[in-house]
Amino acid sequence: MEVDRADGRTRNQLRPLACTRCTLNRAHGSATWSQGETKVLAAVFGPKAGTKKNENPEKACIEVIWKPKTGQIGKPEKEYEMILKRTLQSICLLTVNPNTTTSIIVQVVNDDGALLPCAINAACAALVDAGIPLKHLAVAICCCLADGGYVILDPCKLEEQRTKAFAYLVFPNLLASVHRKGSLQVEVEPVEHGIITSVTRGVMPVEDYLRCLERGRAVSAKLSEFLRRSMQLQAPSDSPTAG
Amino acid sequence: MGPMNGSGDLSSEMEVDAFRRLFPLWFHERHLLESIRPDGRSLGRARDTTLALGAVASADGSALAKIGCTTMLAAIKMEVMTPTVESPDEGCIAVEFHMPPICSAIVRPGRPAEVAPVVSKQLSDTLLRQVVMTFSGMIDLKDLSLVSGKAAWMAYLDIYCLDADGALFDTALLSAVAAFCHLKFPMVSLNDDGRVVVVSGESKGGKSGKEAVNKEQRKLNLISIPFSLTCTLHNNYILADPTAEEESIMETLVTVILDSSLRLVSFYKPGGPVLAFTSAVM
Numbered sequence: 001m002e003v004d005r006a007d008g009r010t011r012n013q014l015r016p017l018a019c020t021r022c023t024l025n026r027a028h029g030s031a032t033w034s035q036g037e038t039k040v041l042a043a044v045f046g047p048k049a050g051t052k053k054n055e056n057p058e059k060a061c062i063e064v065i066w067k068p069k070t071g072q073i074g075k076p077e078k079e080y081e082m083i084l085k086r087t088l089q090s091i092c093l094l095t096v097n098p099n100t101t102t103s104i105i106v107q108v109v110n111d112d113g114a115l116l117p118c119a120i121n122a123a124c125a126a127l128v129d130a131g132i133p134l135k136h137l138a139v140a141i142c143c144c145l146a147d148g149g150y151v152i153l154d155p156c157k158l159e160e161q162r163t164k165a166f167a168y169l170v171f172p173n174l175l176a177s178v179h180r181k182g183s184l185q186v187e188v189e190p191v192e193h194g195i196i197t198s199v200t201r202g203v204m205p206v207e208d209y210l211r212c213l214e215r216g217r218a219v220s221a222k223l224s225e226f227l228r229r230s231m232q233l234q235a236p237s238d239s240p241t242a243g
Numbered sequence: 244m245g246p247m248n249g250s251g252d253l254s255s256e257m258e259v260d261a262f263r264r265l266f267p268l269w270f271h272e273r274h275l276l277e278s279i280r281p282d283g284r285s286l287g288r289a290r291d292t293t294l295a296l297g298a299v300a301s302a303d304g305s306a307l308a309k310i311g312c313t314t315m316l317a318a319i320k321m322e323v324m325t326p327t328v329e330s331p332d333e334g335c336i337a338v339e340f341h342m343p344p345i346c347s348a349i350v351r352p353g354r355p356a357e358v359a360p361v362v363s364k365q366l367s368d369t370l371l372r373q374v375v376m377t378f379s380g381m382i383d384l385k386d387l388s389l390v391s392g393k394a395a396w397m398a399y400l401d402i403y404c405l406d407a408d409g410a411l412f413d414t415a416l417l418s419a420v421a422a423f424c425h426l427k428f429p430m431v432s433l434n435d436d437g438r439v440v441v442v443s444g445e446s447k448g449g450k451s452g453k454e455a456v457n458k459e460q461r462k463l464n465l466i467s468i469p470f471s472l473t474c475t476l477h478n479n480y481i482l483a484d485p486t487a488e489e490e491s492i493m494e495t496l497v498t499v500i501l502d503s504s505l506r507l508v509s510f511y512k513p514g515g516p517v518l519a520f521t522s523a524v525m
Contacts, residue, residue: 054349078360090494201368203502 007036007156012219014154019121019230021129029130033122035154037112042122044130046102059094061101066119069108080106080116087120087170087197093133102132113157114142116168116199121227128231137173138196139223142166143212145204151215165202167209169216172196173224267492275480282486289472289484290410294417296425304426308418311486312408317418319400319426326388326395334387334395338367340402340415347407347487362412366402366419369469369500389431396428409486410473412498420468471500 009015015036024030029044051061064084066077088104104126106119117140124138144155144166152159160166172194200209263270263281274281284290290311299305302318309315326333340363342356350356387396400422402415475485475493482489490496 075360075364078357079364082357082361 005152005159011150011152012215014219014222015156017223017226019125019227021125021230027126027130029126029128029132031122031125031129032109033118033125034110035114035118035121036156037110038114038118038156039109040115040119040122041107041109042119042126043105043107044102044123044126044132045105046130046132047097047100048103049100051099051101057099060092060097060099062088062092063101063103064088064123065103065105067105067107069111080119083116083197083199084120084123087138088123088127090196091124091134091136091138091172092127093135096133102130111157113155113160114168116140117142117170120170120197121223125227125230137224137227138170139173139220139227140168140170140197141216141219141223142168143216145202145208145212149208151208151212153215153219163202165200165204165208167198167200167204167212167216169195169213170197171217171220173220173227267488271477271489271492275477275482280482280489286480287483290486292417294421296421303429304422304424306418306421306425308414308421310410310414310417310484312406313410313414314405315402315411315414315418316405317400317402317415317422319398319422321426321429322397322399323389323394323431324397325393331392332388332395333385334397336367336370336387336398336400338363338370338400338402338419340366340404342404342407345406346404350407358411362415365412366415369416369471370400370419370423394431398426407487409488409490410484413471413473413484416469416471416500420470469500469502471498473498 005011007015015038018034019031021029021031023032023041024043027043027045030042032039032041034040047060051057052063055061062085064081066073066081066084068077084104084106092102104123106123108115108119120138120140127134128137141153142155142160143151143153144160144163146152146159146163152163155163155166195213198213204212257265271281275286278286280286293309295307297305298307298316299318303321304319305317307314307316324335326335340359342350342359344350344352347356387398389395400419402419404411404415472483473485474481474483474497475489476482476495476497477493482493485493485496
């Protein structure tokens with residue numbers, strides 16, 4: 001039951017991924033991440049002294065600024081900022097540098113579907129580039145529900161607009177999941193099977209959502225492989241980043 | 244269990260309130276060990292919910308919803324407008340969510356709360372959600388049309404948060420849905436110029452040219468009513484309907500929205516890994 005998607009991909013095929021680090025000279029860390037035509041640039045500044053007013057001073061604080069490609073900042077941008085902030089808060093080690101603020105600025109260069117997952121991946125790569133202490137990495141994927149009831153991955157903008165429902169899912173990227181240790185099935189499900197973030201739009205039956213989750217989890221291994229490879233390749237030629 | 248013992252010693256010396264303020268996490272964890280929460284609820288129990296329709300007399304539809312202490316007032320005002328060219332037989336709904344400083348100590352005047360635009364956008368997504376081919380939202384915008392191509396209703400939905408004590412989105416959705424249920428379309432008639440104007444209920448007779456376009460005040464047809472539940476997750480415990488205190492100390496928040504046919508409208512979980520799938524489907 002192969003579906004002919006507009007650009008000839010199969011259901012589970014992702015668009016070509018590209019990740020470059022150290023794109024900006026003055027930022028403490030930066031990365032661009034592109035999935036097909038969607039491209040996002042993320043920059044990290046920090047840790048800076050002091051936290052914002054209502055935040056807990058015993059932990060580090062994360063601030064996200066989302067800049068759209070065109071237009072003014074409105075409610076969708078604020079929502080993205082909040083989702084990104086909470087996602088990144090759960091992967092950073094907040095107790096290492098208390099009473100500091102790390103700012104992450106996300107700039108949308110081009111939007112061709114699956115914008116939020118692309119931004120999360122870019123922000124994660126930028127955090128690694130800046131050297132902010134992290135618990136683990138995060139990989140994000142967009143799954144959408146096509147008309148026939150099956151799940152397609154990484155839609156482009158046209159597909160996203162035509163679909164009934166889609167879900168942005170973010171999975172943690174731990175060492176164990178990369179080595180694929182067959183059946184580590186204990187009573188408690190291992191942490192790498194958890195999801196960090198899930199945002200859904202559109203109505204879908206519960207079983208379809210669970211199917212999206214399975215597909216997303218399966219693909220997250222591929223994505224995390226790619227992430228690790230791109231981190232390793234650039235490590236030797238790391239230019240010194242400003243403290 | 245060193246810190247626990249330390250706090251145990253202190254707790255016998257200080258009052259409960261002081262312990263609650265100084266060590267909120269330990270305070271809640273000790274309650275969770277007994278499977279109970281500080282206000283006496285069990286882990287899976289939501290707070291008492293009350294709903295009052297028609298709270299605002301001057302609005303076309305309104306409702307006041309309370310879940311525990313969280314209070315939201317929703318009101319809808321209708322206005323006639325000309326529809327856009329792309330969709331000539333569809334009306335429009337504008338959703339606005341306000342958090343005035345009365346609602347919580349964290350919100351200051353002049354500086355909007357961080358969470359307000361997020362809740363507002365989530366609400367408008369849930370209520371409208373229109374996709375090109377299939378329709379899956381609560382309200383069919385075609386219901387809001389009067390004269391195709393010339394006049395359609397514009398509904399302004401304003402939700403005011405009067406008291407913010409956790410589970411803001413649930414209460415806001417409840418009050419919005421109730422306000423739409425309570426909504427009655429005002430009577431309109433065609434003016435001499437051919438424009439549609441709103442007729443006040445008391446005028447009888449009037450000019451001979453005026454005839455009401457919609458004679459009886461009808462109600463809006465709701466397709467599938469969404470309802471939502473917010474839970475926090477903490478170390479294998481799932482707490483339903485958290486208060487503001489619980490929300491602030493526990494990092495992971497999940498909001499699940501289902502509609503009347505038990506389909507998943509939204510599963511919203513920003514941040515914090517979750518373990519297995521004991522889905523908090525209500």
